[in-house]
Amino acid sequence: MSSPTSNQVAVLSPEGSREPIRQRRRFIRAFVSNRVAVLGLIIVTIIIFAAVFADVIAPYDPNKISAMNRLTPPNSEFLLGTDEFGRDILSRLIHGARISMLIAFIAQTVAISIGITLGMISGWYGGIVDDIIMRLTDAVFAIPGLMFLIVWVAIIDQAQIGLFSSLESIGLSTRHVSIFFALGLIGWAGDARMMRSQVLTIKEREYVIAARATGASNFRIMVRHLLPNAIAPSIVLASLGVAGAILSESTLSFLGLGVEIPNPSWGTMIDQGRNFFTNAWWYAIFPGLTIMITVLGFNFVGDGLRDALDPRLLK
Numbered sequence: 001m002s003s004p005t006s007n008q009v010a011v012l013s014p015e016g017s018r019e020p021i022r023q024r025r026r027f028i029r030a031f032v033s034n035r036v037a038v039l040g041l042i043i044v045t046i047i048i049f050a051a052v053f054a055d056v057i058a059p060y061d062p063n064k065i066s067a068m069n070r071l072t073p074p075n076s077e078f079l080l081g082t083d084e085f086g087r088d089i090l091s092r093l094i095h096g097a098r099i100s101m102l103i104a105f106i107a108q109t110v111a112i113s114i115g116i117t118l119g120m121i122s123g124w125y126g127g128i129v130d131d132i133i134m135r136l137t138d139a140v141f142a143i144p145g146l147m148f149l150i151v152w153v154a155i156i157d158q159a160q161i162g163l164f165s166s167l168e169s170i171g172l173s174t175r176h177v178s179i180f181f182a183l184g185l186i187g188w189a190g191d192a193r194m195m196r197s198q199v200l201t202i203k204e205r206e207y208v209i210a211a212r213a214t215g216a217s218n219f220r221i222m223v224r225h226l227l228p229n230a231i232a233p234s235i236v237l238a239s240l241g242v243a244g245a246i247l248s249e250s251t252l253s254f255l256g257l258g259v260e261i262p263n264p265s266w267g268t269m270i271d272q273g274r275n276f277f278t279n280a281w282w283y284a285i286f287p288g289l290t291i292m293i294t295v296l297g298f299n300f301v302g303d304g305l306r307d308a309l310d311p312r313l314l315k
Contacts, residue, residue, distance in 0.1 A: 030308035037304020043297030058091040081282040092264035104245035110184025115191020123199025198230035243298035
């Protein structure tokens with residue numbers, strides 16, 4: 001009887017209860033001390049702020065046509081110039097950020113939800129369940145990502161699936177929904193592998209064994225013990241995955257399979273701007289720079305999170 005009592009006292013002691021707080025402080029210090037990560041966070045914050053408040057920030061209507069201002073170079077009125085229809089490029093970039101961020105974040109939500117769920121199930125149950133899920137993961141890794149996206153978008157456009165079409169009432173077109181579901185379905189495999197490796201380690205620790213001994217259900221153990229302790233690497237993958245989703249959406253738009261015209265999209269602007277590169281360099285350059293800066297920002301944040309969440313720094 002004395003041993004369990006002493007263990008309970010150790011767990012409930014003020015020193016033990018303050019350990020999570022100290023770890024959070026170490027994480028914040030490690031992240032803030034990384035100047036590249038802070039720069040990335042600033043970039044990401046600006047892009048998200050612009051996406052959320054695009055209607056307020058954008059100086060002009062992104063779809064307003066003005067024949068008088070066709071292909072106007074950057075000046076005091078149009079800071080980044082105009083396109084072949086006289087539309088303000090800065091306003092279209094700001095509104096394009098909303099579409100890119102929406103697709104990227106929803107796509108990563110779908111990917112990380114599938115990956116974490118299958119990864120936990122695979123690592124926890126093992127055996128035939130683990131074999132089936134890991135072979136499915138191998139199959140997803142073997143699928144050419146861009147080819148899958150092209151075929152998926154083409155099929156959804158032809159099928160006009162009712163579930164996707166019904167989302168148009170909340171401002172999402174069928175093309176939007178098909179893109180972020182496609183990105184989510186092709187992007188979960190890495191999250192599943194990462195979560196499985198974490199679960200295989202964590203499920204052998206004392207507190208998990210104790211929870212099983214007390215009769216806790218598998219679902220309770222996975223939600224209360226495995227998920228909180230294994231989620232950190234998946235957060236890093238998600239931040240890097242957002243950058244990849246932005247690039248994929250821009251690639252689809254560049255190929256004419258992304259966001260429908262005349263809705264502003266960074267990839268579509270590059271595709272249209274390349275036709276005027278010799279006499280309107282700004283048309284394609286500024287959307288390209290925006291994509292590059294945004295992707296670098298998310299990559300910097302992901303690298304900073306990876307370093308700050310290094311277990312050696314949290315001891």
